[in-house]
Amino acid sequence: MARTVVARTLTQLIAEREGTRGLLIAFEGPDGSGKTTQRKLLKTWLESEGHDVVSTRWASSPLVRPLLKVRKKIRTLSTREYSLLHAVDFRHRIETSILPALWAGKTVLADRYLFTALARDAARGLDLDWLLHAYTPLLWPDLVIYFSMTPEDSQRRIASTRSPHFYEAGQDVTGMADPVASYGHFIDRVVTEYENLAVIFKFVTIDAGDAVYRQHTRVRELVESVEKRPWPEFSKDAVEEWLRQPKAQRG
Numbered sequence: 001m002a003r004t005v006v007a008r009t010l011t012q013l014i015a016e017r018e019g020t021r022g023l024l025i026a027f028e029g030p031d032g033s034g035k036t037t038q039r040k041l042l043k044t045w046l047e048s049e050g051h052d053v054v055s056t057r058w059a060s061s062p063l064v065r066p067l068l069k070v071r072k073k074i075r076t077l078s079t080r081e082y083s084l085l086h087a088v089d090f091r092h093r094i095e096t097s098i099l100p101a102l103w104a105g106k107t108v109l110a111d112r113y114l115f116t117a118l119a120r121d122a123a124r125g126l127d128l129d130w131l132l133h134a135y136t137p138l139l140w141p142d143l144v145i146y147f148s149m150t151p152e153d154s155q156r157r158i159a160s161t162r163s164p165h166f167y168e169a170g171q172d173v174t175g176m177a178d179p180v181a182s183y184g185h186f187i188d189r190v191v192t193e194y195e196n197l198a199v200i201f202k203f204v205t206i207d208a209g210d211a212v213y214r215q216h217t218r219v220r221e222l223v224e225s226v227e228k229r230p231w232p233e234f235s236k237d238a239v240e241e242w243l244r245q246p247k248a249q250r251g
Contacts, residue, residue, distance in 0.1 A: 010240045014231050022102040026113035029147030030191055032157030033208040039111045041216045054101040056093055058112035064089035072167055083121045087134045094139055099242045100250055115197050123189035124173050137237035143226045146203035151188040
């Protein structure tokens with residue numbers, strides 16, 4: 001009986017917050033697609049319009065990032081360990097940064113989100129259903145902006161500025177010694193997965209080869225017209241789990 005009352009109260013809280021909670025906007029795409037540039041431009045514009053904006057980057061949790069950094073450096077991560085550590089990092093940021101900001105009415109801009117893991121880890125051979133369960137309960141973004149580019153263009157942009165890191169290049173699964181060549185093979189798989197996800201989850205696609213100012217104009221138009229993806233329908237379990245935690249642990 002008590003659990004039923006608590007569940008009903010949480011459901012009511014979530015429904016009541018729907019009108020004032022913030023927007024969650026995810027920027028996705030291959031390395032070199034310009035999503036970080038567009039996220040920064042959008043943040044600047046939104047703040048100039050009086051919005052309170054929080055940015056979050058992939059694999060940036062202060063709890064998990066140090067461990068990830070060390071394990072990547074010594075190249076000891078198996079495919080599943082790589083995926084699960086990123087899932088823990090993601091969950092920690094959801095609970096301590098993303099949800100507290102959204103609950104307070106702030107706009108959250110995610111420079112890579114859940115779909116980065118789905119694309120990269122599926123490209124490593126992991127099952128999509130297994131991956132979704134690893135990230136459950138899911139907090140769905142209100143808008144996913146996907147910056148589309150060919151694998152060849154991604155490889156060219158990355159190679160022109162730096163040599164990709166071991167896991168970024170997918171050397172853990174390709175077995176290739178040359179990081180640039182390995183990246184070319186791996187990013188081809190990643191882009192294929194991204195294109196599939198774009199259809200399944202209805203991303204809004206922007207051509208990464210378009211001029212920066214035209215991309216920014218399009219991003220602004222999308223944000224101005226976006227409708228919230230209702231929490232009670234799409235993200236109820238994730239928000240309820242967060243609300244059940246003591247306030248001191250919610251970030």
